[in-house]
Every structure is written in structure tokens, then in C-alpha cells.
Amino acid sequence: MTVFDLNSDSVRALNQHLHDASSDYLTVKNPAGRHCIACGVDSAVEVSIDGHVGYYCAGMNKKAQVTIAGNAGPGVAENIMSGTVRIRGNASQYAGASGRGGTLIIEGDASARCGISMKGVDIVVAGSVGHMSAFMAQKGSLVVCGDAGDFLGDSIYEACIYVRGKIGELGADCIEKEMTAAHLDSLAQLLTSTGVDANAKEFRRYGSARKLYNFNVDHADDY
Amino acid sequence: MCGIVGIFLKNEGLQPELGRLLAAMLIEMSDRGPDSAGIALYRDPVADSSCKLTLHSAEQYDWDALRTEMAASLQADVKLDVHASHAVVIAAAQVASVQDWLRAQHPELRIMSAGSAIEIYKEKGPPREFVKQFKLHELNGSHALGHTRMATESAVTTEHSHPFSTGMDLCLVHNGSLSNHNRLRQKLRGAGVDIQTDNDSEVAAGYLMWRLREGDSLEEALQRALTDLDGFYTFAIGTKDGFAVLRDPIACKPAVMAETDEWVAMASEFRxxxxLPGVENATIWEPLPATVYTWGRS
Structure with a gap:
């Protein structure tokens, strides 16, 4: 196991090590809210971060398993491609923004714009999410075990949103949809695989009404 | 981008450390605001019959001559402490009479703050320099706000730096940008609020000053600000007994808060x-949009 102590080692040295490593088990001590910790990793390393991180932790993550034993600042796992990022605490705004794949698990709450423009990532939040979450979401799933703030799924293209608690106002073109057996199954699988203790049957599903982005031949004259 | 920090000491035993803690927070926010820095510090409140003002001179100044002249003219005891380009004046007189006298006799001086406990220091230049210049490590106090500025909409000068005074023992620091500040500035000037620069944050400070003068409580004024101020903001407002925090409803500008048995703190970023000491055991959270948070000694 490799240990980086950010009180003495630089974030740049840590990230370079992660970019060079093909496999490793690595612990990061004293993150102290620093930015860009474990960014751009492209191999199956396991990174365990012992504390709170600042902006853009685990950005562009590929293959790696990153665990943050604390809170994450804005933009955690931004543009995640694959692998897993797990946050034991809360995440600040735009967690998992534009993520293309992989899994983001937030064991606490996420604030505004969680999963904004998500393009395939699965995001599971054990707590609640703030306003404008899944804004312009295109693909993937956002699972919220707590409540969701206003304008959930505003201007959503495709993507599945599951919420167990209350939601504020739904965003433009986001509607409640039927929870089919297939959706229930995939939600239950996601909850099990991420180790989040919640009953899939207690969730409601939301998604796109497909009125905002679809070409509608009846309205051809309006375009 | 700008950096905001605030700290309120619950444990009075930490008061001699306030400046040192504030300096560490401020320097950590240098990346967010490398062009100017400023603080508002609350300490050693004066008696009701006296007042405390912070003055700033752009040029070298004969502060001792000012003290002598002021004491003779106002026929009052005047104490004066120089801190780099600033001086803190404590006069055994009513604050309005001291302000009137200064404006009439010494228009070259800028009144940075007025009240009984507040002191405001601000200067252009990197935060680390500011901390050294004003010997922040030596300053005590009960609570303080700090700001590191990265100017986006008006000039880099000491006058454009934060905090801005918003009335007796009140001040404001801002991270963000307001979009309706020109119209609002005109309106506030019409209502007799003295706004000196083209800075948007000074308009927010002037707005609060106006609302408080009209009889709003700080909480009411901040609630009303949510309707009247258009733009992005995280505000921290220093009061005689504590501080308040407000984020706009969109909440793009970051803010983090933390609390232990010893202190309450807010900052643009957790770093x-x-x-701060004992941060490992702090309760940490992100303030919600459009929600007023206040701390104070009751």
C-alpha cells in the first residue's frame, strides 16, 4: 500500500503517481479540502482518501475505485467515465456532472445540480439532492433515497430518476412515469450493488415527457 | 471569483488567537482573490459615551497631528492607534459628531467603519502581504470576517476592496456579481445613501444600510435583498455580536460552514x-440557497 500525505506531498505528485500506476492500493492523508485530488486516473487502482476534499476530486475517473472518507467540494467525479467514486459524507454542487459511465455513490446529501447533464453515469444518493438536479440529463440513473429540491430533471432528454422522498417542483418536461417491473428490477440491482439500504418499491420514477426535444411533425410549421 | 472567510469564537479563551486564525484562513483563500484583501474585526467594544472609527489615508499621514486637532476641536479624549495605512480612533464623543467633523475638516480621509467594536482594514495586494502589513497575528477579537478579492467588474483599489461598512458595527463581504447595481445605486443615492465607488458590492452594502435605516431588522433586510438584488452572491455580514450568511437562490457561489464547541466558521471553501483547531470534530454543512443564517452572542 502506498501512502501520500498531502501535508508534505503535492497533489501533482499524487496524481502523477496515479497516472503512472497500473494497479495499486493507495491512501491519501490530510486532503484538507485541496482541489483535484485523484483526477484523471485511468487504471484499476483503489484510492482511499482520509478526509474532506475540495473541487473536482476524482474528475474524469476511469476504472479506479475512489473512496472519500469525508465531504466532497464542488464537481466531484465530474465527467466520470467508469469505475466507482464513493463519498462517505456530503457532496457539494454539480456532483457527477456530465458523467458518461461508472457509478457515483453519495452516502450523505448532495447539494444543487447533482448529475447535471449526466450522460450515462449511475448516481446513488443515500440522502437528499438540491435544486436543479439531473438538469438536461441524457442517459444513466439518478437515485435519491431522500428528497429532491426544486426543478428536478429540468429539460431532461433521457435518463431515469428515482426518488423515495418528497420532491419540490418538477423541472420543465420532467414527469412522473410508471415504475415498470424492468425499472424496479434495475433500481433494486443498483441499490444492492452500491450497498445502499433502501427498498426499491418505495421509490417513484421520473423521466422525460419528450415534448421539449423531440421533433413533432404536427408542429413542423413552428420550427 | 473571490474568497470569503468568517469566524466567530464561542470560547472566549480563544480571543487572543483570533487574528492568527483569521490570517491562516485568509491566506488559504489567496487563489480565489489575489488582488486585494480585507478584514472586519470586532473587539474591545467602547463605552456608550464613546465611539470607534477606522480611518484610511491613501498617502503618508500625520496621525498624531490629527489626534491632537480632533481632541481640541471636539473637546474630547481621543485615542488613536495606527495600523499600516489605517488608524483606529476612539473618541469620547457621539459618533455622528465625529463623522461630521471628519468629513468637514478632513475629506482626504476615508471612514472605513464606525461603531463601538468594529475595525475594518483593507488594502490592494496579495493576502499574504496584507497579513504581514497589518500584523494580523497580533490582533485579538471576538469575531471577524475576511475577504480576498479577484476583481471582475470594477477597478483594483483599496476603496473597491471589501469589507464595506453598512452602518454602525455592520459590514458586508461579497463573492459574486450583481447585475442590477447601476439602477439600484441611483435609487439608493436618491434615498440619501452615500455610495462612493462603481463597485457592485458597495451597492449591496448601501442597500442593507438603507433598509436598516428604514427600520428593517438585519434578517428582514436580508429577506428583502433576495427580491431586490439580482445576480450571484454569497454574502457574509458582520454584526456587533456575530455574523450572518446569505446565498442567492441559484447558489452558484460556494459556501461552507462548520461548527465546534469552540467556534463557528464560514468560508468559500473548506480548505x-x-x-482551524479541532476541525476534525466539526459539524460541517453547506448553507442552503435563499436562507438567512445568523450567529451571535445573545
Whole structure:
């Protein structure tokens, strides 16, 4: 196991090590809210971060398993491609923004714009999410075990949103949809695989009404 | 981009350390605001019959001559402490009479703050320099706000730096940008609020000053600000007994808060709070949009 102590080692040295490593088990001590910790990793390393991180932790993550034993600042796992990022605490705004794949698990709450423009990532939040979450979401799933703030799924293209608690106002073109057996199954699988203790049957599903982005031949004259 | 920090000491035993803690937080926010820095510090409140003002001179100044002249003219005891380009004046007189006298006799001086406990220091230049210049490590106090500025909409000068005074023992620091400040500035000037620069944050400070003068409580004034101020903001407002925090409803501008048995702190980023003792055991959260948070000694 490799240990980086950010009180003495630089974030740049840590990230370079992660970019060079093909496999490793690595612990990061004293993150102290620093930015860009474990960014751009492209191999199956396991990174365990012992504390709170600042902006853009685990950005562009590929293959790696990153665990943050604390809170994450804005933009955690931004543009995640694959692998897993797990946050034991809360995440600040735009967690998992534009993520293309992989899994983001937030064991606490996420604030505004969680999963904004998500393009395939699965995001599971054990707590609640703030306003404008899944804004312009295109693909993937956002699972919220707590409540969701206003304008959930505003201007959503495709993507599945599951919420167990209350939601504020739904965003433009986001509607409640039927929870089919297939959706229930995939939600239950996601909850099990991420180790989040919640009953899939207690969730409601939301998604796109497909009125905002679809070409509608009846309205051809309006375009 | 700008950096905001605030700290309120619940444990009075930490008061001699306030400046040192504030300095560490401020320096950590240098990346967010490398062009100017400023603080508002609350300490040693004066008696009701006296007042405390912070003055600033752009040029070298004969502060001792000012003290002598002021004491003779106002026929009052005047104490004066120089801190780099600023001086703190404590006069055994009513604050309005001291302000009137200064404006009439010494228009070359800028009144940075007025009240009984507040002191405001601000200067252009990197935060680390500011901390050294004003010997922040030596300053005590009960609570303080700090700001590191990265100017986006008006000039880099001491006058454009934060905090801005918003009335007796009140001040404001801002991270963000307001979009309706020109119209609002005109309106406030019409209502007799003295706004000196083209800075948007000074308009927010002037707005609060106006609302408080009209009889709003700080909480009411901040609630009303949510309707009247258009733009992006995280505000921290220093009061005689504590501080308040407000984020706009969209909440793009970051803010983190933390609390232990010893202190309450807020900052643009956690890394500023990470400098504080006992942070490992702090309760940490992100303030909600459009929600007023206040702390104070009751």
C-alpha cells in the first residue's frame, strides 16, 4: 500500500503517481479540502482518501475505485467515465456532472445540480439532492433515497430518476412515469450493488415527457 | 471569483488567537482573490459615551497631528492607534459628531467603519502581504470576517476592496456579481445613501444600510435583498455580536460552514476552515440557497 500525505506531498505528485500506476492500493492523508485530488486516473487502482476534499476530486475517473472518507467540494467525479467514486459524507454542487459511465455513490446529501447533464453515469444518493438536479440529463440513473429540491430533471432528454422522498417542483418536461417491473428490477440491482439500504418499491420514477426535444411533425410549421 | 472567510469564537479563551486564525484562513483563500484583501474585526467594544472609527489615508499621514486637532476641536479624549495605512480612533464623543467633523475638516480621509467594536482594514495586494502589513497575528477579537478579492467588474483599489461598512458595527463581504447595481445605486443615492465607488458590492452594502435605516431588522433586510438584488452572491455580514450568511437562490457561489464547541466558521471553501483547531470534530454543512443564517452572542 502506498501512502501520500498531502501535508508534505503535492497533489501533482499524487496524481502523477496515479497516472503512472497500473494497479495499486493507495491512501491519501490530510486532503484538507485541496482541489483535484485523484483526477484523471485511468487504471484499476483503489484510492482511499482520509478526509474532506475540495473541487473536482476524482474528475474524469476511469476504472479506479475512489473512496472519500469525508465531504466532497464542488464537481466531484465530474465527467466520470467508469469505475466507482464513493463519498462517505456530503457532496457539494454539480456532483457527477456530465458523467458518461461508472457509478457515483453519495452516502450523505448532495447539494444543487447533482448529475447535471449526466450522460450515462449511475448516481446513488443515500440522502437528499438540491435544486436543479439531473438538469438536461441524457442517459444513466439518478437515485435519491431522500428528497429532491426544486426543478428536478429540468429539460431532461433521457435518463431515469428515482426518488423515495418528497420532491419540490418538477423541472420543465420532467414527469412522473410508471415504475415498470424492468425499472424496479434495475433500481433494486443498483441499490444492492452500491450497498445502499433502501427498498426499491418505495421509490417513484421520473423521466422525460419528450415534448421539449423531440421533433413533432404536427408542429413542423413552428420550427 | 473571490474568497470569503468568517469566524466567530464561542470560547472566549480563544480571543487572543483570533487574528492568527483569521490570517491562516485568509491566506488559504489567496487563489480565489489575489488582488486585494480585507478584514472586519470586532473587539474591545467602547463605552456608550464613546465611539470607534477606522480611518484610511491613501498617502503618508500625520496621525498624531490629527489626534491632537480632533481632541481640541471636539473637546474630547481621543485615542488613536495606527495600523499600516489605517488608524483606529476612539473618541469620547457621539459618533455622528465625529463623522461630521471628519468629513468637514478632513475629506482626504476615508471612514472605513464606525461603531463601538468594529475595525475594518483593507488594502490592494496579495493576502499574504496584507497579513504581514497589518500584523494580523497580533490582533485579538471576538469575531471577524475576511475577504480576498479577484476583481471582475470594477477597478483594483483599496476603496473597491471589501469589507464595506453598512452602518454602525455592520459590514458586508461579497463573492459574486450583481447585475442590477447601476439602477439600484441611483435609487439608493436618491434615498440619501452615500455610495462612493462603481463597485457592485458597495451597492449591496448601501442597500442593507438603507433598509436598516428604514427600520428593517438585519434578517428582514436580508429577506428583502433576495427580491431586490439580482445576480450571484454569497454574502457574509458582520454584526456587533456575530455574523450572518446569505446565498442567492441559484447558489452558484460556494459556501461552507462548520461548527465546534469552540467556534463557528464560514468560508468559500473548506480548505480555509481546515486551518482551524479541532476541525476534525466539526459539524460541517453547506448553507442552503435563499436562507438567512445568523450567529451571535445573545
Amino acid at each position: 480555509a476552515i481546515a486551518q
